[in-house]
Amino acid sequence: MKKIGKTYIFELPPLIIGSAGVAGKKEGEGPLGDDFDMVFEDTTMGQDSFELAESAMLHDAIIRALESANVSPKDVDFVMTGDLLDQCTGSCFALKDLEMPFIGMYGACSTMALTLCNSAMLVSAGANICVAGASSHFASSERQFRYPLEYGGQRPPTAQWTVTGAGCAVVQNQRNIDPENLQNAVKISAVHIGTITDLGIKDANNMGAAMAPAAARTIADFLHDTQTKPEDYDLILTGDLGLTGSKLLFELLQEDSEIDIETQHKDCGTMIFNLAEQDVNSGGSGCGCSASVFCSHIMKNIKNGTLKKVLFVATGALMSPTSTKQGQSIPGIAHAVLLEK
Amino acid sequence: MKKIGKTYIFELPPLIIGSAGVAGKKEGEGPLGDDFDMVFEDTTMGQDSFELAESAMLHDAIIRALESANVSPKDVDFVMTGDLLDQCTGSCFALKDLEMPFIGMYGACSTMALTLCNSAMLVSAGANICVAGASSHFASSERQFRYPLEYGGQRPPTAQWTVTGAGCAVVQNQRNIDPENLQNAVKISAVHIGTITDLGIKDANNMGAAMAPAAARTIADFLHDTQTKPEDYDLILTGDLGLTGSKLLFELLQEDSEIDIETQHKDCGTMIFNLAEQDVNSGGSGCGCSASVFCSHIMKNIKNGTLKKVLFVATGALMSPTSTKQGQSIPGIAHAVLLEK
Known part of the structure; x- marks a missing residue:
């Protein structure tokens, strides 16, 4: 891979040969419901706790992604996943019986892009098959980050709704690809690991504002490094800035860099729910x-040719309930992945 | 890099060109006190909370490691660190003003080996300089995982004492190395990412027992993959199995694989404290x-030629207070790094 600025371009792009995005009942009732590879009506997943339910959902997404790529767990060199639960137990318990070498990662809601970036780079180093994934669950997050579900806490309009869902992508070295998998494969042409950006936002009910500066920085840096313009992309997809964060992203990019991405931009957090009807305030959030949106809806649209060039920029708010209670600001980060058919 | 079994051998080994291990007062009073690059008598680090103190300690270790390697933060391609705090805030707040592209990782107490493995592989992919690190703090861990410090909870003999300390290593691509750095550099010859191993241990006061099966598996697999014997190493160094876990490791390796590592084995958890005098029960633990032991004491002994071939196997217990309260077992993991002068 070749470094330009902070962006790494692959001479031989790693390929996504399979993926799956699964989601809960509420997400299934949203605009992307038909595109998820599975919608679970019972979001307890038959488990004894919401935490184990999240693990079960990630486990399911991994198995579906491997199946779609026709890959057995024993052929996986490295699996890298992450989540929002304390000590990343969402991932640890999802992976514990799958017998794959496990790289635990943490990027808050940026995790899907982070694990994709790292997977692509490890493939570039010589690995054959890497698996990247992430999960979150409304019920496990709500009681960990906010209040017991039974309390029914009120939320301000800037707050977001943690998505119950998981996604997983299987990345393979182009050198070893089965010709059958080639025509449905999606290229990872470039990756960009973000730098923590903290403009001092302290409101844990306004993650969009905390993450927007990091997203603006990563997008501006990526466009600068690759000498491209927003018009060169079919889609610039942010992770979960929601309505509030997306608006701030436009303003920051316009003011700081005179870049206008409004035409090309969509945000997974505003796509996954019908904001007018589903009572999710500023939109969806969570790893x-x-x-789930990237690994199902977006991947399907790249594969069928609707989208030819997508810049996927997932964003994360690097806080904990403890850091917030201690009055700390919320550092943001955004990692980017360039995908092409 | 070349794959043999689950072990990756580097044709052009990445080099550790600088490192630093820093620790708190109690650790400074232990047998390795003189080898730490810094011992902080005031483990609050002048911060408002123990969580911020942990971040400040990791920040300090990173700066010292970069200084020892004569590298500026702006020349770092990727920094990857992790810790035990909820949502990895130890790392996030340590890194937030350093302006380096940040890859958050989670491997519980195996994190130092995990970040070293990933750093070496990213260098193998074409990055120039990667920084790997990890931290823990007795006071931030104690109140998060166990009881408020003021409570003075009693511990069984199998319990371990979370180390207040941090370590950081700077890994560079051999192609680009400054000749001045070459003679003090330590080669990363091979890496091995562990697979989660869970034999059903549920006692959060016996992490050694939870992690020993993973350590045994990784060591047996590594020796098998590389066709080597314990006698081929000056040191097989486990992360923090403590007295209890080390004894179990010997038994498991002997029974399952007829491998005897007792002569070559040491454990960071039993090295860092004087177990007879410092009241730490089974030994030290924590990322x-x-x-801190690897990045100071061990690195110094490899550089001065006392140790020529070291297999570093850090172990992690992939649990959270929530998973333990819910009655779940404690999955273990162990990652290995082969170091040579």
């Missing part, structure tokens, strides 16, 4: 938001 | 245990 599972961009993971 | 900062193997990180």
Whole structure:
């Protein structure tokens, strides 16, 4: 891979040969419901806790992604996933019986892009098959980050709704690809690992505002490094800035860099729900938001040719309930992946 | 890099060109006190909380490691660190003002080996300089995982003492190395990402027992993959199995694989404290245990020729207070790095 600025371009792009995005009942009732590879009406997944339900959902997404790529767990060199639960137990318990070498990653809601970036780079280093994924669950997040579900806490309009969902993508080295998989494969042409950006936002009910500066920085840097313009992309997809964060992203890019991405931009957080009807305030959030949307709806549209060149920029708010209670700001990060048919 | 079994051998080994291990007062009073690059008498680090103190300690280790390698933060391609705090805020707040592209990782107490493995592979993919690190803090861990410090909870003999410390290593691509750095550099000859291993241990006061099966598996697999014997190593260094876990490791390796590593084995958790005098029960633990010991004491002994071939196997217990309260077992993992002068 070749470095330009902070962006890495692959001479031999790693390929996504399979993916799956799964989601819960509420997400299934949203605009992308038909595109998910599975919608679980029972979001307990038959488990004893919401935490184990999240693990079960990620486990399901991994199995579906491997099936779609026709890959067995024993052929996977590395699986890298992450989630929002304390000590990343969403991932640890999802992976524990799958017998794949496990790289635990943490990028808050940017995790899907982070694991895709790292997978692509490890393939570039010589690995054959890497698996990237992420998950979140409304019920496990709500009680960990906010209030017990039974409390019914009120939310301001800037708040977002943690998505119950998981996504997983299988990345293979182009050198070893089965010709059968080639025509449906999606190229990872470039990756860009973000730098933490903190403009001092402290409101844990306004993650969009905390993450927008990181997204603006990564997008501006990526366009600068690759000498491209927003018009060169069919889609610039942010993770989960929601309505509030997306508006701030436009303003920041316009003011700081005179870049206008409004025509090309969509946000997984505003796509996954019908904001006018589903009572999710500023939109969806959580690692599972961009993971489930990217690995199902977006991948399907790249594969069928509707989207030819997509810049996927997932964003994360690097806080914890403890750091918020201690009055700390919310550092943001955004990682980018360039995808082409 | 070349794959043999689950082990990756580097044709052109990435080099550790600088490192630093820092620790708290109690660790400074232990047998390795003189080898730490810094011992902080005031483990609050002048911060408002123990969580921020942990971040400040990791920040310090990173700066010292970069200085020892004569590298500026702006020349770092990727920094990857992790810790035990909820949502990895130890790392996020340590890194937030350093302006380096950040890859968040989670491997519980195996994190130092995990970040070293990933750093080496990203260098193998074409990155120039990667920074790997990890931290833990007794006071931030104690109140998050166990009891408020003021409560003075009693511990069984199998319990371990979370190390207040951090370590950081700077890994460079051999192609680009400054000749001045070459003679002090340490080669990363091979890496091995572990697979989660869970034999059903549920006692959160016996992490050694939870992690020993993963360590045994990784060591047996590594020796098998590389067709080597324990005698081929000057040191087989586990992360923080403590007394209990180390004993179980010997038994498991002997029974399952007829491998005897007792002569070559040491454990960071039993090295860092004087177990007879420092009241730490089974020994030290936490990401900062193997990180601070490896990045100071061990690196110094490889550089001065005392140790020529070291297999570093850090171990992690992939649980959270929530998973333990829900009655779940503690999955273990162990990642290995082969280091040579």
